[in-house]
Amino acid sequence: MRGRTTALIVTTAAVLTALSGCTEGSAPPAAGEGASRALTRAEQARVDQAEQRLIQGCMKRNGFRYWVEPPAGADTVRAFTNRFVQDDVEWAREHGYGGRLRKAFLAAKNHDPNLAYRKRLSPAERERFSDVLDGGSKTRMLSVRLPAGGAVRTLDGGCRHSARQKLFGDTKVYFRTDKIATNLVAVYTPEIRRDPRFAKGLDAWSRCMREAVGRGFAEPDAARAHARERAGGLSTSGAHAVEVELAVAEADCARKTSLRSTLSRLDREHGDPVRDRYADEITTSNRLKLAALREAKRLDLRG
Structure with a gap:
């Protein structure tokens, strides 16, 4: 419409939003309504x-x-959020990659x-x-x-x-x-991807995934693509089980290998200068x- x-x-850079609860591109919340x-x-x-x-x-x-x-629930919003890596084990255990939530939301939109x-x-x-x-x-x-x-x-x-x-x-x-x-985020994503610490963290995560599910994915998007491929033709419950298995492993490995904390650190180092550059727009928004x-x-x- x-x-x-x-x-x-559209830009082709992957969105590296590793921090939960923060608006992409915004400074951390300050105290006080004013x-x-x-x-x-x-x-x-x-x-x-x-x-x-x-x-x-x-x-x-x-x-x-x-x-x-009515507004979409927090879990549904999260299901549509493009995160580089799933890092919440409990959420993954309940929702996988959010496939059922997205499907329910889109079905409701049809009505x-x-x-x-x-x-x-x-x-x-x-x-x-x-x-x-x-x-x-x-x-x-x-x-x-x-x-x-x-x-x-x-x-x-x-x-x-x-x-x-x-x-x-x-x-x-x-x-x-x-x-x-x-x-x-797309402004400084290329810098994060070129950072040796990013490659090191990703390699460690990949090795962890191989031990957990028998396959070392190049990056989280590949694990999600594999989940979709495996879920094809399965029942809703079967597809969800596949999602949960891979999403839980992804989140567990993100924590075990410190990929989550590495991304958080890289976001601050590469992202803060960009946020400073656009501080007026962030403040006004x-x-x-x-x-x-x-x-x-x-x-x-x-x-």
Whole structure:
């Protein structure tokens, strides 16, 4: 559907997000509501829900129905997070690589009431629905170049625009700073991959995997590809069991061989200079998100 952010050019660097609980490309949270800090996942979900409710009210005023979907759970969000290595043994033991969570989420998306409602509209009303939601043909397109190359863009009109303006203020500034602040890992990934400590940690992890499951994978992505290959044609429970076996071994080996701590150290050494370089964008993005959180709380209190 129109209005969704579209990647025009994507980078090929792998995402090396080894640290859990931190927003990619953001500085560590600072104490105090007034400080510039990244939102927690729960806080971000609250902002997202506020945006959806504002869109719902705007659509209703324009004669359309609009459903606010519940936020995805923390485990589902994690299942869609691109991590270089699985390092949480307990999570892997329960969810494997998150295959069942992703499948359930996508299945629910196939029953999105907004899509079903839009399909039932006449062609003319369907077009007007899209225009009201995202803006008409003359709506401006926001675009930003990413630090590692490529660009993202989105329509900035309709009810989406009014909702984001209510929460974040200047939607152009928010879009630019947010996309830069959350796409910094790809900038320094090549440096991490060239670091001898990365190769050493990966070799140790590979040897550990050979001992654990009888196969030494070049890197975690290869283990996940192997899991998908083995799971092909199996029942849901059988496929999950395969995922769990390899994911648990991957996480256990990441800890036993210190690959996890090595990645954490390399992220700080190679990533901190990049985050310093884009400190203004990170600070502005965090400040606007905190302002949006305060507005979301105010709207909740107002009922």
